[in-house]
Amino acid sequence: MLLLLPVLIPVVGGLTVGLGAFRGRLIRSIFVEAVTLATSALLAWLIVNGQGMTLHALRLTENLTIVFHIDGLTRVFSGLIAFLWPLATLYAFEYMEHESRESTFFAYYLMSYGVTVGIALSANLFTLYAFYELLTLITLPLVLHKMDATSNRAGRMYLYYSISGAALAFIGMIFVLTYATNPSTAFIYGGVINSARVAGNKDLLLAVFLMSFMGFGVKAAIFPLHHWLPTVSVAPTPVTALLHAVAVVKAGAFAIIRLIYYSFGTHFLRGTWAQYAAMALAMFTIVYGSAMAVKEQHFKRRLAYSTVSNLSYVVFGATLMTPAGLAGSLTHMLFHGVMKITLFFCAGAVLVQTEREYVQDLRGFGRVMPFTFGVFTVAAMALVGVAPLAGFISKWNLATAAASSGQGLAYVGVGALIVSAILTAVYLFTVVVTAQFMPLNASSAALAGRKLDPGWRMKLPLAVLTVAIVALGVWSVPLVQFLLRVASGLY
């Protein structure tokens, strides 16, 4: 039963907020933060002690069941969201004071926590699929939050992409069900496909794999299905930062990992044309996303394109189909989550304090918002991959895994990583240099001498995340070894 709680607590909490139980802002905030923290604490306890727990929640048919469990991969993903959600919520309190309809916002924000946890805990493809669909629906109101024409359009786009992606993934699920050894979609490390049944239909099944890869790839923003991600950056920053840089998009990558390693199985996929197709798409997206980010002048959209690129790092690691590849992929999943949420938080702080949206408007802001841009500089260096910060470790691991996978195409991937790293330096350091080393614009001359850093509720998460970025870089070994064990199926 314990496994159901982290899903239910936020959902019930969110409904309570949504039904208007709280009038005062302070009490509501305390309630929201308390629920988030309680869920995170419970998750943390489960991550440490819950290895192997399973819960059969609901049986729809013989083969379609809602089951939760905790395995290595669950622990990785739920650890990430359990760490970030309370920080993002704290940040959102201050941020959302500048927006309208806070209650609605926090209701959905809390509920989406529960749904994301559901994805992390799901023990079979059907459960994953169900929560995956639910996540789309529950986060849609967050995208639509501003209720103007742009949000409306972004919301529609988000919905179309996601639902059609899920439909593709659905087809994959049916095929897994059909070709599984004993008809179930349960996640078993190494895959469940029965090779005897596949005989003769291998290409069909590979095509279906690629289809469902693309389906889940919608949320992981793989080219050519990435377009929704930069568009939804119109949402309030806590949403962009947490959901569209971590929770939702990482759920896509997480689902792809489940699909490759726990449903179809690397044994079945490795060395096939489907693997190469998937890998090529990921590699292309890595460079493409970075190139688009260089081109983009809108601050948040630039970061969103950067997310497009970095998600494909994660997917690329997964498509290597080796334990080392998966370990690199998981490392980047965690580290990119921490780094990108920090960058978005900084962008949000700028937006809320000064309403500057474009990079060229940020000239000289390092002096106006020293804390924010100090943090931004550290996070930017980390994402570029400057040693000894977090991003360097994950990129190094990914590249090592690619080179040792023994596949010719993977070498090209190493090149893609390096090119993308240079482009990352261009699009992030432009911001850093603009803010730190240039004088203020004429239009922001009025800000000279003022200190516009946000309040403690926005600063505290930023400080914690910055410490995490440095610490994860310097003391990465225990974590990376844990991830390697997870990736080898030991948990």
Place this chain on the structure above:
Amino acid sequence: MRGNMILPLMAFLPMAGAIACYLIGRISKGARNVAVFAVCAVDLAMAAGLFAAVVGGRSAEFCWDGFCGMGLHLKLDGFRAVYALIAGLMWFMTHGLFAPVYFESHYRNRNRYYLFTLLTLGATNGVFLSASLYTTFIFFEIMSLTSYAWVAHDEKEAAMRAAQTYLAVAIIGGMVTLMGLFMLYHRVGTLEIDEIYIACGKVTDKGPLYLVAALIAIGFAAKAGAYPLHIWLPKAHPVAPAPASALLSGILTKTGVFGLLVVSADILPADAAWGRAVLIFGVITMFVGALLALFSVDLKRTLACSSMSQIGFILVGIAMSNLLGHHGGLAAHGALLHMVNHSLIKLVLFMAAGAVYMRLHKLNLNEIRGFGRGKPVLHFAFLMGYLGIIGMPLWNGFVSKSLIHESILEYVEILRESGGAWIPYKVVEMLFLFTGGMTAAYMIKLYVAIFWEKNDPETQKRFDAMGKTPFPAALALGLSGLILPVLGVFSNRLMQGVAGLMQGFMRSEGPKEVLNYFSRANLIGAAESLLIGAALYVFVVRGLLTQRQKDGRRVYVDRWPTWLDLEGLVYRPLLERVLPTCFGMICEVLNHLADWATALLGTCGTALARLMDNLFNAKAFNAVGTFFARIMDEGIDTLVLGLWHGVFGRRHKREAATVGNRFTYACGRLFDRIAAFLNRTLRRKHPIEANFVAAFAAGWDEMRANLRRISWSVSFGLLLMCVGLYIVFAYLLM
């Protein structure tokens, strides 16, 4: 963590000190200067301690397993101790003693400056003490980024542009090096410098190693300022504050040489092909640098180009050491000593340039000429640097240049005896001497202009009235200047000792026999070079590079064509125009490919409906048209996965004036009348001006449009659900 804790302290103590100084500086500037002095002094003391330990025959190591993944590995040996000491000395002289005076009046952002300066000190120590290339790379990257703040310090247009170049070269170079390191690791399974030497020795197929070596060398060569990656160097030095220029030129370029030494001595030891490649780039760097320096009329730019040229000398030394293999002891000593000498000489010269700039804020030779008259300390320091760099016997530069020169001659001899193609190397030898001559010429040009010539009388009077260089800065100048002749005079003991300490790093055992640096051949070589220099000065500098004005005064002119600039000619157009345009076009097409396809399909559907409307203009056909449009829309929805927004999101339909229906009209009229009534009675002063008929109609349309959108999106989702369900059923029934 195990091993000697002093080694990591060398790297991390200045970094901690940097943050402490920054925080102190927010409270008090004076206390900050004291703190910076203290950090530099402590670093120098620690480095001196390490040096003493090495001279005493000890060595040390430090390992921090798991730091940043693959661990931090530092080591102390002769080379590393010497360079830690030089780094400590240079930081102490420039930022402990010289900088507080230099920055006295006019500089902004000093806190930021000192923060990055001390961070760079820590990172530089880290590079020089590193025992694995992984550690080297970590500190190298940190150093590249923190030193950016030096170049960008002024925040003026020129500074920002130079800084941009600096950053671009550093990042691209760093990434290329990373790629090389990565391939090396994959090939030989280690990045420990000592293990690389052993592992690479066992590799039989050298082909891939050349690629690895070239990739690794690119990043380091860029930092060292080797042609054609030198582009940042002549731009960055003049715009950086003088104490920072001294460090950029004296020590940061040497971190690049450090990496090149590892490549040449450990990855491809005694490899002739590699030696030839390094020689070609070395000779070009040496010659082009000196040529640019000769043409320059800007004090710091001349010194910067001179740095480039001297790095070329060092590269030639490294190349000769590789070419000579077992006999390369002379060349190795020459290269290593020239590194040391160049660091010390540029320390003096750039501080002297700083002493000029802090008073005049000018660097053009025509404007600063005569400034040095009657300023003994400045004169002494500059003279020492000048004599050192041109290779005057009894000064330090003479020794290292002679050694490299002699090694070239030795190689020519060997080739002659074995019947090899010796002529190209003879040409190299002549170019070497000629470049030495150019060095002398541009240094005489600077020296004569600043210390002997007179400016126009009024300016000269102003210059003479300016006091001498204030105390701590003068001390730094004097002390740094004094080192050079001391090293030169006692070179047979001191410099041979230093070279003996350092040679292990190049896997060299030194020259076979005990040398006398002041041999006849060496003296003749130096004399030849200096004579060429004198001739060049008289004929080229005096003859071609100056112009007599109407009032009879000579002015220095810059005859170098500005367009002949590798950066402006090749790199920037390539990076800023050609590549982005190509990539941009590709990206643009890809980005909108799906959108355009949908837009086209959708427009066809809508156009079809329009056509029917216009053709038949009847209600029944209207319905048919709408029906077709819907069919097309739904088809697109499923076909292109929801990219359908292109139709209505981007291309707005012709905006018809909103009419509404009878109900909205009636309500609108009612409200309008009420409003009119109110305007006449209650709200005469503040009449209601809204047009309710239009407002209601607009509201109605908006509502209908929203309903339509909602219904479509739901229908879309349902449609896909149905497709999925059909497949489910199909399979369940099968």
